[in-house]
Structure formats: C-alpha cells, structure tokens
Amino acid sequence: MNLREWQLQAHKAIRKGGAAEELFEAGSANFSIYSNAFRLRVRGALSDDFFLLRRLVGERIFAEKVGEFSRVALFHQQELSALAPAFFAFLQLGVLPPAALRAARLDMLELAARRAPEPTPGGKFFGLHPSAGLLEDGTRFFAVWREDGYVRRDRLRAQDYRFLSCFTARAELAEISARLEAAGLSQAFVQDSAALWTKLGLLVSFSQE
Numbered sequence: 660m661n662l663r664e665w666q667l668q669a670h671k672a673i674r675k676g677g678a679a680e681e682l683f684e685a686g687s688a689n690f691s692i693y694s695n696a697f698r699l700r701v702r703g704a705l706s707d708d709f710f711l712l713r714r715l716v717g718e719r720i721f722a723e724k725v726g727e728f729s730r731v732a733l734f735h736q737q738e739l740s741a742l743a744p745a746f747f748a749f750l751q752l753g754v755l756p757p758a759a760l761r762a763a764r765l766d767m768l769e770l771a772a773r774r775a776p777e778p779t780p781g782g783k784f785f786g787l788h789p790s791a792g793l794l795e796d797g798t799r800f801f802a803v804w805r806e807d808g809y810v811r812r813d814r815l816r817a818q819d820y821r822f823l824s825c826f827t828a829r830a831e832l833a834e835i836s837a838r839l840e841a842a843g844l845s846q847a848f849v850q851d852s853a854a855l856w857t858k859l860g861l862l863v864s865f866s867q868e
Contacts (some may be wrong), residue, residue, distance in 0.1 A: 687742040701729060701742060711762040712750075724750065743770055761796045765812060768792035768803040772810045774841050782866035786829030791861055793823055808861040818844065822852045829865055 702725045703782055711720040728749045747767050750760065775790035787793075790805035793815075800820035803812045815823070823836035839849050856862045 701725065704742055705746055709746070709763060709766045710767050711769075712759060715762045715828050716759055727753075743767065757796070761794070761799070764794055764796070765801060765803065767812050768801075769796060769812065770847075772803050772805045775805065778863050779866045780864065782864050783831050784829045784865040785825065785832060785835050785862065786826045788861055788864060793820065793827065795820060802861060804861050811859075818848065819852065822849065823856065823861070826862060 685852060702722065705725055709721070716724075719864050725746070726747050731749070743781070745766070747763055754765070771792055772790040776789075778789050788804050790803075790810075792803045794801040794803070798817075800815035800817060802815055802819075802823060803810065805811070821838070821842045822844055825835060825842055830838075844852075853862065
C-alpha cells in the first residue's frame with residue numbers, strides 16, 4: 660500500500676467514525692493521533708473559509724459548530740475543498756441568529772469570489788463580473804466581488820441593489836435597458852451607477868453569453 664492509498668483509507672475510517680488500527684503498527688493510539696490531526700485540519704480550513712462568522716460568534720461557539728458538523732456530516736465529504744458548502748448547508752439546518760447566518764452567507768460569497776475565473780473582456784453582452792455575488796437580507800444589501808485580485812464586500816443601498824440585479828443574467832444592451840426601465844430607475848441614476856460600478860470592476864462586458 661502506497662502513502663496515498665493509506666491516507667485515503669485512514670480518512671475514510673475517520674469520516675465513518677470507524678476504527679483503523681490495522682493501518683498502524685502501534686494500534687489505536689496512533690490512529691487517534693491521526694484522527695485528531697485530521698479534525699484540526701478540518702477546523703483550520705473552515706476557520707479560513709468562514710472568517711466573518713467566526714469573528715461574529717467567537718472562537719468557542721465556532722469550534723462547537725465545527726464539532727457538531729464533524730460528528731454528523733463529515734463522513735459525507737471526500738475532499739477538504741468540499742467542506743465549506745457542506746458546512747454552510749449544515750448551519751442552515753440549525754438555529755443561528757440572523758446576523759450569524761448572514762455572515763455565513765457572505766463568507767460563502769467571498770469564497771466563491773476568490774475561486775471565480777476572470778471574464779473574457781469585450782463584446783456585446785453585459786453583466787456582473789464572474790466573481791460577483793449579491794445578497795439581500797431583509798433591509799440589508801451587499802455585493803461581493805473580486806477587484807484587481809482582491810475580494811471586496813460593499814454594503815449597498817436598496818436602489819444600488821435593484822440596479823445591479825438587472826445585470827445578474829448577462830444580456831445585450833437592449834435587454835439590460837428594458838430591465839433597468841422596469842426597475843423604475845431614473846436615467847441619471849443609471850448613467851452614474853453604470854460609470855461607478857464599471858470603474859470598480861463589478862460590471863463588465865463579455866465576448867459571448
């Protein structure tokens with residue numbers, strides 16, 4: 660058995676909560692050490708991905724949530740890269756204060772923004788940058804996107820959110836104009852907003868739909 664095969668078997672045993680003493684010459688004591696190290700990696704990965712949530716609820720409560728998730732859901736995951744969406748789904752099933760759930764949603768948008776590709780510039784289609792995500796939470800509105808390699812998170816006014824929502828589905832200028840008119844936004848506001856958000860890299864053109 661090579662190292663990669665051994666690691667996969669050990670991770671599988673850890674996720675399923677089973678024993679894997681046969682993988683260790685010294686038996687279950689060494690397996691426990693390996694299991695604990697793996698769970699620390701999981702906590703570290705989720706701590707990085709859910710910075711806003713961790714800062715809001717505190718280290719103790721965040722660690723408790725990660726522990727609960729590990730006990731009931733970790734065996735479903737095959738890779739550490741898949742943990743963030745699974746952890747977010749787990750949080751949605753529980754009872755979190757609205758502010759904490761909003762923070763987790765923003766964390767997920769920031770994670771997606773970091774991983775999104777760059778667009779192919781130019782063309783007749785217009786829309787939000789591929790890294791962009793919008794969030795409406797009651798009377799709070801947010802935009803998250805990547806600008807010059809850095810992820811930005813801005814609090815929006817309601818009219819800014821309505822304006823940007825018209826660009827969530829890429830379209831030609833005529834279709835975008837019809838959406839903006841239907842949203843009840845004035846021409847002056849649309850012109851100023853288009854210039855602003857284009858300058859900030861949130862609105863871009865695409866060579867194809």
